[in-house]
Amino acid sequence: MYDVVLLTLGSERDAPGGGCGSGDACCGGTSDPAGKPPAAQPDAGSQTNTGGERCATPRVPVLACADELTARGARVETVTAYSDAEVDEVLARLDAPARPDGLTWPDPDSKVRLVVAAASDAQLRAVVRRLVRRYAPPPSRRPAELAGNRTVPDLPPIGVLPLDPARGGPHRDLVAQLGLPREPAAVAAAVLDGGVRRLDLLRNDGGSVTLDGALLGAADDAGRPLHWRGRVEVDDAVLSDGTDPILACAIGNAGGYATLDSLPLLTAGDPADGLVEVAVAVPVPARSTLGRKRKIRYEVRRARGRAVAVIPRDERVPFLDDGVEGELSRKRSWWTEPGAWAVYQG
Template sequence: DGLTWPDPDSKARLVVAAASDAQLRAVVRRLVRRYAPPPSRRPDDLPGNRTVPDLPPIGVLPLDPARGTTHRDLAAQLGLPRDPAAVAAAVLDGTPRRLDLLRNDGGSVTLDGALLGAADDSGRPLHWRGRVEVDDAVLSNGDDPLLACAIGNAGGYARLDDVALLGDPDPTDGLVEVAVAVPVVTRSALGRKRVRLEVRRARGRAVAVLPREGKVPFLDDGAEGELSRKRSWWTEPGAWAVWAG
């Protein structure tokens, strides 16, 4: 909390030692809560597509160096160093790399992405229903059974098992990529019933998800939660930054 920002002398360096993306997200969420101005005090120089100013760059120190090879965490996706000496060099002599941030109306933020849906005890996905909109595009009106909904700023939730949900999410393009997986029943020429998975995708500035019945479990940057009411995510282009080597 003693960090001064903006820092004209550029002497302050913030390093976050994190064992998971959820821990890194918690720090960025605190930065947003501290620096985001209330709507009534919005500064004139704040870009029209932003609600927060440029946040101070963060040095990311992954506490599990091997995690980047077993799981594509955000540091691995961004190609950030994992060795402490290399992280220190990036923080001291590197350059800031600005990245998009997702805010939501629940008061939190998303750095990588979110995955909505659940599975039974055998690991089979469970159907749920909800309306999913990306800007003016409707991916589901709430009538279709959904297996999953992926919201991507980066690519951590681009795949569900062997199914490609997101195409190529880019945390620097100012857009959020969204996909829903819908099971579609078809019949062969012999009348046999088959189920194929239809993936619908869209990109935009904002996405809204409204569950139609009950609660929908989700993972947001690895943090678990349940969605029971409408939730909206929107993009803050270039709002946060990491020190890159």
């Protein structure tokens, strides 16, 4: 018999007394960027969750999933976390017994299973980020059993219960991309009887993680992409040396992340190949068929590798990272942690 924790992230306005820690566990975990959102749009559904009303409404899928888990013999607890500390209290149940070296480590034989009821990819990312912060050892205390291409151990698998059924449509969320179950009964079956699928994780030197992808760039009030400049390197490949007027830069960890005017930026994303896919779109002037007008077409440069670094030349570059808004003002590096996190699948 398993103990299953169904974790929902509440918005700070719902919390008694308010307050939401660092923002990771808020209903979308966003910050306000300068400028407009990127002109290129994520074709996965990891959009910023601005619908605070959802967090104040009892989730029918959570209740249905809890009932199904109970009917299958699991002991179920539903928890709504309003802060990082409350998320951490739940994650502590996945800890292994105390180690001689004092490191906090996940228990591979735990009888506790975690289901994250997520209204957006950003909320799922918030939980995985707390898992990384909990279990990543300091470099000075790196244990011998940790793989050479990893900075974190195998994180405990997560069951994912989508709270927005519409995100399985044209604007797909990560659950749809990965082909995971969406209905509460199917999620319950996957958590108790399904297999575990290990997936790559992107960490970055800003202290966060990326499950799906990041999109760098901005648009004006009319939705036209604004040029920005920066150096973009993928391992030894240079996609931009800092002199190109970049329209968009997509960094993908899963199955293809963004489009620009219906042009796919990423085409070969694989969430379990140990590589990050990066694309840079730059304008290229071209003449029309009549030779009278000059129009702009897009050139997309792509590369795949273990790590990517972006060094902005402009003062601020807005971005979306798993749907969470931010702003890049200095060098940021992402690197791949192969197979670091995992999901239950049917």
